[in-house]
Amino acid sequence: MLELRSLRAGYGRINVLWDISLAFPKGELTAIIGPNGAGKTTLFRALMGLIPHQGEILLDGKPLKGRTWDLIEAGLVMVPEGRMVFKDMSVEENLALGAYPRRCRADRARNLGRVYDLFPRLKERRAQLAGSLSGGEAQMLAMGRGLMSEPAILLIDEPSLGLAPVIVKEVFGIIRRLKSEGVTIGLIEQNTHIALSVADHIHLMRSGKLLLSRPADTIDLDHLHDLYLAREAAPPAS
Template sequence: MMIELINVNVYYGIIHALKGISFHIDEGEIVTIIGANGAGKTTTLKAISGIQRIKSGSIMFNGKDISKSSATDIVGLGISHVPEGRRIFSNMTVMENLEMGAFLRKDKAEIKKDFNKVFELFPRLLERKNQLAGTLSGGEQQMLAIGRGLMSKPKLLLLDEPSMGLAPIVVKEIFEIIKDINKEGTTILLVEQNANMALQTADRAYIIRNGEIDIEGRAEDLLKDETVRKAYLGG
């Protein structure tokens, strides 16, 4: 088991955002969390990456409790978070954004290899490597955000709404790339509004409702499940 959340509670002031959630991800899997807006999906990712402090419970990563670790230490351990809304540095070039992803690393030769890997996955970024990130299209900015996340050499990649605001053809491309990243050996936790696409891509899924895990199962089973279809897949 690569990561396990055990009875995790998160509050925003008096709002109880995550109510004792527990789940796990095995090495090599793509796991997706789906649910309505405000269900607690983004909060779950923030709790794992150390951006949001948990009130109680524990988060175990490769056997180590990281629930009190700083966000920087968590990146150093091998967890990278690609946030909702891309959050790239728009007044820096594509190349500078990717360099920011590797800021904790000292292995210069390996960093060089990883730049090449990112450019193999995203040839368009290579064409635009000296361009200001703010001038890229939405799809290219999403590619850059994922590429920057990969530059920290993560064992676990957290993706928050990678399809948001993108044209269907670009969404398809992004999801193909997510599968490729996984095949290369990176475990992925995917939070996604596009439940259909997420379930077609993932191995397993957790459906979160009002801060609690409501349904869990193999993604292909949930795709066929009537209740899930009605509630999350538009019938």
């Protein structure tokens, strides 16, 4: 399990996150939702060691420290927002980069087969330059590259952003399959309907603070939207 205790983080002198405490239980999907500027991506960047932070980050009860590369070796892997791929490299070369951590190099062929099973379109385009892919295909490639690193915990930032509804449905079908296979997932998503449909736990952020933390099946969508849009004062996070 990944656990955060009183996490603070920001950029230079600007603090963005204020005492965030939450957990990503093993084998479950935990969704972080909130409006633009809430601090969701900053949260994931702090988890990955990309920005300085204060507070504790624990993996299976042990402090998680080190450089970003050390965290990836420990099994914490992030699929960033914006479908970041290496455009001048082929699909398969992009995937191969995901298998670079020492602990998963020996299983590269097996993991590649698994990714191609999850994303058949990537197999069809394995020799194609990543820069020529559609937005949906690039999102699949970014997710596939993350899976090549054999994540213990997979952090996915805004997978539906800018995609057509039919592609969003396909991408979330894959996320549901990963969840059913026992992959621990942290998901940032602005689409509250999708987040509630796939998540075990929901955390609502606004202005760098945690406003609501509950099991997804106990949340009233109208109430969630009121908090999301600041139409209602937030109760203490529970």
